[in-house]
Amino acid sequence: MMHSKSIVELGTGLQTGEFSSVELTRHFLQRIERLDKDLNAFISTTPEQALAEAESADQAIKVGQAGPLTGIPIVQKDIFCTRGVKTSCGSKMLDNFISPYDATVVEKLKHAGVVSLGKANMDEFAMGSSNETSFYGPVHNPWDKGRVPGGSSGGSAAAVAARLAVAATGTDTGGSIRQPASFCGITGLKPTYGRISRFGMIAFASSLDQAGPMTRDAADAALMLQAMAGFDPKDSTCANQPVPVYSATLSDPLEGLKIGLPREYFGEGLDPAVAASVEAAIDHYKRLGAEVIDISLPNTGLAVPTYYVVAPAECSSNLSRFDGVRFGYRCQQPKDLEDLYKRSRGEGFGAEVKRRIMIGTxxxxxxxxxxxYLKAQKTRHLISDDFKQAFETVDVIMGPTTPTPAFGLGEKVNDPVTMYLNDIYTIATNLAGLPGVSIPVEPVNGLPVGLQIIGNYFTEAKLLNVAHRFQQETEWHRLTPELESVASD
Amino acid sequence: MSLDHSDVKKIAHLARMALDESQVDAYAEDLSKILGLVEQLEAAETHAIEPMSHPLHMAQRLRVDEVTEKDCRDENQAIAPSVVNGLYLVPKVIE
Known part of the structure; x- marks a missing residue:
């Protein structure tokens, strides 16, 4: 079936005329219509725009001007501003916000010829690890609808896993691409800080936020990253670094690759079944010629507490722009200006966003x-130095993406600190600004498990190469959840 | 550090954010727990450590001081809650 193919496979089908982008787009729109009722992965769909983009893609293919993403149906996380389309960021605050401009990521992907099916559900303002803080309701994990898909890019992950879109965009501030990728059994890449422009990506914590691709496999991630990455004068923190051809090195041999295993990532709190899956994957790398080295990241325990100062501080500052004056939600009949600010923000933000704004304030x-804040900036330096030292002896670092597989809906939502600790293995890379990818390994009791691969700055090509070599020889990334109505498909 | 009812109300005021009176105690409890987590940082020795504000230790890039934006006022104001003659309307500030 068309929906079970990767970008690479679909590209061939489009080029040879096996199917058109309009047919492909209709197929995905029908799947969303039929299956998303039970998943809630989409906040909005844009069928008319999608079909118009598909028609242009078909024209481009006909005249031989197609690139690898031309005509491929994707979904944008609803944190990216899309001109003329509601951009809610999962919040009541922006439920009425029709963006007057496109984010750079959106513009670049449009330029690459993708078809946008709509906007993906997410935790409110990307603050959450379960997609349960969304104003539009939780997303259900396609592998077990009683479980969370992870967050904050939960809608993106669920949509790709359920094959409601070929690929998705996500953002990662403390694990928001890698953790849902792990919970939903897909490939999720968080690039180096600054690799992709943040312009038009609604800001949560500006020194940590980074966009990235969420796809079936590493080969698809390479194509998406190629289109998304690069310098942008509109984002003053965007890196002016050359963008390599990510697909060119995917199949490079891994002989002699030095893999560091941080003992802090395999200790207390890690589900033994998850550990076994991750260790089996690492054994596979040994067979591919890699060398495994025990390392230590001694300040790992400081990562979550450091994050919960830095991220809320930056969020309290960034979210001060939502004041009920220029755009977004405004309360009814404000009696004075202070009342307008206070009630617009009090009524427009959900509980988790309020908690973080208050911690930051x-x-x-x-x-x-x-x-x-000053203390956390110093401990951030310690965490970053741990990685710097590790990368003097190893090429990549591997470990579990999360301590457990997907947990149940409602299980942690009332206990913020327990929820925060779930991000123990992903947060440190954001604090250091490093790239990381999560790829599916052997599931545990039918639930996906992710292997996290962390690299040095701007080594996305190496990470994708390491991920791809594993996927060339394993089938975990091809597993697809059985959704009830798939049989009739 | 434990926050009480009045601390939370003060912080909410600083953030210009109205809270339901009935929820203030629950926020006090949650925020105190989060601060409890954050307090683990106190044990870290950071005496000689420089604060880190940018993950790649890069300086802010500067650009030439010239106008590059086009005028998008009408488009931007089309989504505002209340606008008259190109001005954003708020409740009267000066008597």
């Missing part, structure tokens, strides 16, 4: 700045 307030 507190940490930055007079008398507390040194004790919290």
């Amino acid at each position: 507190y940490a930055l307030s007079a008398g507390y700045y040194d004790a919290y």
